[in-house]
Amino acid sequence: MSILVIEDEPKTGDYLQRGLAESGFAVRLVRNGRDGLAIAFDDDNAIDLIVLDVMLPRMDGWQVLEALRANPATAQMPVLFLTARDEVHDRVRGLELGADDYLVKPFAFAELVARIRTLLRRGPVREDALIRIADLEIDVFRRRVRRGAVTIPLTAQEFALLHLLAQREGQVLSRSLIASHVWDMNFDSDTNVIDAAVRRLRRKIDDPFEPKLIHTRRGMGYVCEVQPAAAA
Amino acid sequence: MKGRLRHSLALRIGVMFVLVVALAAAGLGTYLYRAFVAEIERRDDIQLLGKLRQVQILLGRPGAADLLHDRPEFFRDTMSGQENSLVRFVAADGAVLADINASGERYPVPPSAGPAPQRSAIAGWTSRAGDPGRVVAGSARLDGSQVTVVVARAYGERSAMFAGYRARIAAAAAVSALAAALLAALVLRRGLRPLRVVAEHAALVRPGTLAQRLAVEGAPSELLPLIDAFNEMLARLQEGYARLSGFSADLAHEFRTPVANLLGQSQVMLAQTRTAADYEQLIASNIEELERLARMIDSMLFLARAGQDEVVLARQPRDALDELRKMADFFESMAEERGLRVTCAGEGTVLADPALLRRALANLLSNAVRHADAGSTIALRASQGAGVTELSVANDGTPVAPAHLAHLFERFYRADSARSDAQGSTGLGLSIVRAIMDLHGGSAAVHADGARICFTLAFPDR
Numbered sequence: 001m002s003i004l005v006i007e008d009e010p011k012t013g014d015y016l017q018r019g020l021a022e023s024g025f026a027v028r029l030v031r032n033g034r035d036g037l038a039i040a041f042d043d044d045n046a047i048d049l050i051v052l053d054v055m056l057p058r059m060d061g062w063q064v065l066e067a068l069r070a071n072p073a074t075a076q077m078p079v080l081f082l083t084a085r086d087e088v089h090d091r092v093r094g095l096e097l098g099a100d101d102y103l104v105k106p107f108a109f110a111e112l113v114a115r116i117r118t119l120l121r122r123g124p125v126r127e128d129a130l131i132r133i134a135d136l137e138i139d140v141f142r143r144r145v146r147r148g149a150v151t152i153p154l155t156a157q158e159f160a161l162l163h164l165l166a167q168r169e170g171q172v173l174s175r176s177l178i179a180s181h182v183w184d185m186n187f188d189s190d191t192n193v194i195d196a197a198v199r200r201l202r203r204k205i206d207d208p209f210e211p212k213l214i215h216t217r218r219g220m221g222y223v224c225e226v227q228p229a230a231a232a
Numbered sequence: 233m234k235g236r237l238r239h240s241l242a243l244r245i246g247v248m249f250v251l252v253v254a255l256a257a258a259g260l261g262t263y264l265y266r267a268f269v270a271e272i273e274r275r276d277d278i279q280l281l282g283k284l285r286q287v288q289i290l291l292g293r294p295g296a297a298d299l300l301h302d303r304p305e306f307f308r309d310t311m312s313g314q315e316n317s318l319v320r321f322v323a324a325d326g327a328v329l330a331d332i333n334a335s336g337e338r339y340p341v342p343p344s345a346g347p348a349p350q351r352s353a354i355a356g357w358t359s360r361a362g363d364p365g366r367v368v369a370g371s372a373r374l375d376g377s378q379v380t381v382v383v384a385r386a387y388g389e390r391s392a393m394f395a396g397y398r399a400r401i402a403a404a405a406a407v408s409a410l411a412a413a414l415l416a417a418l419v420l421r422r423g424l425r426p427l428r429v430v431a432e433h434a435a436l437v438r439p440g441t442l443a444q445r446l447a448v449e450g451a452p453s454e455l456l457p458l459i460d461a462f463n464e465m466l467a468r469l470q471e472g473y474a475r476l477s478g479f480s481a482d483l484a485h486e487f488r489t490p491v492a493n494l495l496g497q498s499q500v501m502l503a504q505t506r507t508a509a510d511y512e513q514l515i516a517s518n519i520e521e522l523e524r525l526a527r528m529i530d531s532m533l534f535l536a537r538a539g540q541d542e543v544v545l546a547r548q549p550r551d552a553l554d555e556l557r558k559m560a561d562f563f564e565s566m567a568e569e570r571g572l573r574v575t576c577a578g579e580g581t582v583l584a585d586p587a588l589l590r591r592a593l594a595n596l597l598s599n600a601v602r603h604a605d606a607g608s609t610i611a612l613r614a615s616q617g618a619g620v621t622e623l624s625v626a627n628d629g630t631p632v633a634p635a636h637l638a639h640l641f642e643r644f645y646r647a648d649s650a651r652s653d654a655q656g657s658t659g660l661g662l663s664i665v666r667a668i669m670d671l672h673g674g675s676a677a678v679h680a681d682g683a684r685i686c687f688t689l690a691f692p693d694r
Binding site for chain 2: 087106108157179183184185186187188190191192193195196197199200218219220
């Protein structure tokens with residue numbers, strides 16, 4: 001998947017390019033709107049999604065967005081805009097101009113990756129009725145969880161949390177994304193709440209078993225996956 | 233300029249004052265003039281009657297008939313200084329016996345009022361020159377036969393006198409109005425001096441001089457409410473200003489600690505070559521500090537916007553107990569780790585913006601979980617009152633001194649400065665709760681009873 005990042009702030013541009021590349025995307029980085037449009041309009045580049053900063057020199061993000069939407073080649077291209085000003089009218093304006101999503105700076109990098117995956121609808125979200133990771137088995141409809149032969153009773157909340165992590169196996173999920181998906185809390189709340197919930201889930205799912213499945217990514221969030229034995 | 237004049241208090245009072253004086257002077261003048269005129273007329277009438285009486289007596293004398301026939305002017309002259317008197321003698325058969333009327337005036341002849349006419353028998357007429365005249369008729373006996381005596385008079389000199397008198401009264405009224413205007417200007421200038429003093433003082437108020445107050449001593453009692461209100465306003469401004477500048481200072485201090493940590497630990501780490509694990513440790517620690525800073529910035533922006541009413545509310549009726557249960561569910565794991573139990577009770581419908589309601593409740597619960605005694609119970613309660621739905625969060629913890637209670641909702645206020653744990657708390661949680669309640673037109677309150685501290689949110693039902 002190819003992502004075009006249009007961002008003039010040097011550090012932001014650099015870390016976006018690096019981070020997205022490491023998350024498995026092909027990334028093109030440009031520092032101004034004109035160059036960005038040139039690349040987006042060129043079919044050879046096969047851009048799948050644009051990450052667009054609103055505050056750009058000369059041609060700002062809004063103008064870039066309008067130009068993208070006006071051109072049939074890019075009218076349907078998903079655009080995620082980044083802004084440091086989260087005034088309501090800014091957000092409304094962006095969405096009206098046809099942006100698909102927005103993030104307010106500062107944001108968690110994992111959050112950005114999650115949004116990008118959602119927009120591309122290619123995120124490895126498993127809608128399966130039965131999810132298997134190592135010896136973990138989640139029966140989504142019956143809400144039953146087993147590791148090997150052992151059935152593990154979970155509360156509704158624990159199940160929702162495990163299901164979210166397992167559906168996105170291998171993806172780092174930020175705390176705010178977890179709070180939003182599991183509890184519908186869409187604001188930066190006490191992060192200790194998520195940590196405590198994950199710890200409790202781990203006690204049931206991981207502590208008595210091997211291999212460990214739920215891992216902490218310090219400063220990022222949580223991920224559910226089988227890690228190589230060397231790292232354990 | 234026109235607006236200034238119209239709104240000038242001194243001018244308005246001055247004009248009213250002058251009007252009152254002019255009206256009073258004119259009224260008094262008119263009254264005196266009327267009384268004077270009435271008196272003069274009364275005296276003239278009495279004189280007219282006296283003259284008639286005199287003629288009647290003269291006619292009663294022997295030889296009066298001859299005298300009337302030969303020297304009629306004798307009758308007129310008898311009344312010295314009354315040359316203008318007109319006298320006419322009419323016999324019973326209507327024949328005019330004599331008519332003393334040098335100027336040839338025509339006047340009506342009223343019916344005879346007998347031998348002794350009263351003032352009421354006098355009739356008015358108008359002379360050829362347009363002056364008012366009076367006429368009276370009475371009966372007399374002349375040589376045994378009945379005659380009618382008519383006496384009349386025109387009062388030309390009297391009209392002139394009255395006109396002069398009227399002019400003087402008008403002049404006097406005008407002069408007194410003018411004097412009143414001058415006096416009013418002078419008096420008002422002096423009388424309104426305290427107002428100007430207040431204005432001069434008020435003009436000196438600057439952000440740095442908010443501690444000053446307008447002097448109450450010597451101020452007239454009418455101005456006291458204004459001065460008091462002004463001083464109270466100054467007090468409120470001073471408080472708000474102090475809080476704002478205190479807030480900026482607090483903000484700088486609050487930012488200082490995480491920034492110092494970031495700088496310090498990064499510099500120490502870079503001073504030597506470390507293992508990859510060390511670097512990882514540093515970056516993770518930096519992220520924690522940065523996340524805290526980000527949360528603080530987010531909270532600050534929220535407070536700034538809420539303070540300017542820029543937050544758009546999407547109010548919906550929500551089941552209060554349902555919302556409490558959701559919140560209890562969210563905090564369950566964290567509470568469990570600290571050996572806390574969270575209970576929900578009560579009922580009611582709360583009209584609120586769901587996202588903001590949750591944010592407020594989450595801040596209260598996060599606060600409660602952090603400060604509750606291990607093993608205690610956090611009680612969430614909903615209750616429907618008259619026109620208001622109350623949601624409360626109560627927990628047992630280290631007692632908070634009453635002096636601190638009132639300040640708990642202030643930004644960066646911490647009852648126990650040592651308790652500002654680096655994790656989580658931004659010191660803004662409770663002020664955000666209050667801001668959210670203000671947005672809803674409700675209120676946030678706290679009361680403590682020993683170790684039990686209870687925060688109550690009151691949402692109005694409409």
